[in-house]
Amino acid sequence: MLEELTVTAWQYFGHDRLYVNLPDGTPIGWADRRTGGITVVHARYRDDVTDVLARRAPELLTAAPPEIRVHPGTPLAAPAAEPRLTAEPAPVASPVPPTPPTWPARLPELTPETDLASRRPGATLRATAPVAGTRDSGLLERLSSKVQRRQPMDPVRRKELLGERRTGAELARLTRHGWRVLHSIPLPDGGDIDHLLIGPGGVFTIRTEYHPQQSVRAADDTVTVDDGASCPYITECRTEATLVRQTLERHADFPVLVQPVLVCVDAASLDVAPTLTDVRVYGERQLSALAPLSGELTAHQADRLYDIARRQGVWGDV
Template sequence: MSGLRVTPTRRYGRDRLHVSLPDGRAVAWYDRDSGRISLLQDAYADAVMAALAPFVTGTVTIGPPPVPTPADLRRLSLHPDDDLAPNRPGEALHLALGRTPPRRFGRDPRPAELAARQRVGDALDRLDRAGWRVLHSVPLPGASYLDHLAIGPGGVFAVRTLAARGHRVRIADPDVAVGRAEPRPHLRWLRRDAERAAHALATAVRPLLAVVDAARLDPVRDVRGTWDVRVVRDGEIPSLAALGGVVKPADVEALYATARDRRTWFPV
């Protein structure tokens, strides 16, 4: 049989090749990461193998699609209005800038803050190959947002972005000072967001401060004597991929399915 179409897709951190008939009906898909071909109709087995032959590497298995996990079922039943996965980094700032354009005179920090959140968000998204799942601009009660939520083998992190704009950054818990600006209690706010996330997800959530474009970073040990906040420059975010042994892959997916549901953060 000829005429089968092979279409590459990438969703939820997985590279797949979907095989369909000329009329668009799906007959199979090949998951590159697991090396498995999920066959929807046995009659097309030989044709599917022939169509995928140029793309298959190594040993593969072929059979019916795996039974959906509880996380899969929850994701499939999620209403689009309640799905936080499409949120962009800095979603609230996107909306704010759309309503009120940057000031022509004086310094408007919002464009720099948006650029910083986008840079950190892009770096976090690239962790998907290491088994991480990331959400951006997670709405919290009180009209506030968590910049990013990272869930992976190394644990769950509430991420706050700090735009340094080429200035020196000084950290003296709970205050953070950028350049000559007045110190602000970023670590207190970050811990509060991590605690909210831990309560909503019923799991431990660690606070992480991502500092973007700092000329110099001077962290100081916190007054409580335990450095519970992880502080990284945006270029150090890939190092999170080396963390592991905290959350199992199935639990990563389950936590991600829970976290992407808006109702998790605003229970009725």
């Protein structure tokens, strides 16, 4: 087994770790280079993890005894003698069985039916669109609906669908730079995540709002269109990013930073308050600014997060 294990270096938000992985990429332990702590998933991997780390970073085992940690990072008392490695917590005498340590949840099965990679922009809008009269629909929409034997969309939904498709087309341009994109991720409440972008520059939730030839002003918490009523787009973007982060971290073995993006499609003007720093607000063509971003995720981490996010079952209990 030792010859089949791989070691991956990982640096993120002040962390500096070496992950020991099974041949399929599943982590079975890691060493924290900054603190000297070593963590293993299960006692059966103890010797394998230490042997591999001894080859890759012998200083970890020859330096002062490391701080002992139990995943996901609760420090215990330091050992008095030689270094010990964390495995499962010791059983506690109690009529209730002890809770096992937190670890990435088992991924749902990936099938052609549950693979979100095949979903097109606006798929949820199309699936949940209310029935509209034929007079409300454009000629192309009516012809398409007739050919495909489906009801035409109402005008509002049709415009929203156009906005998501235009954003999707811009995001497709980023794939040549190593990015992966998912569209219309369905949520249990009937809503969806319009777009999810994963790549070397990190993870981005992208919300699309269609405001053709309108003036859009984004403040710290709200968006105003043509000096009308305020829209809670900014708050909703932050909520979506938090939901995605929690979902991905439930199945990943590393912290995930998710950055929200609001795209205002076809806006005549776009004014963003300088104090709004945690949510990016773009016109659809400005999405190209994400293309050169890098250094947030390794190729292995980006692949892992995409593999998690594309499984529809992952989003079933958010």
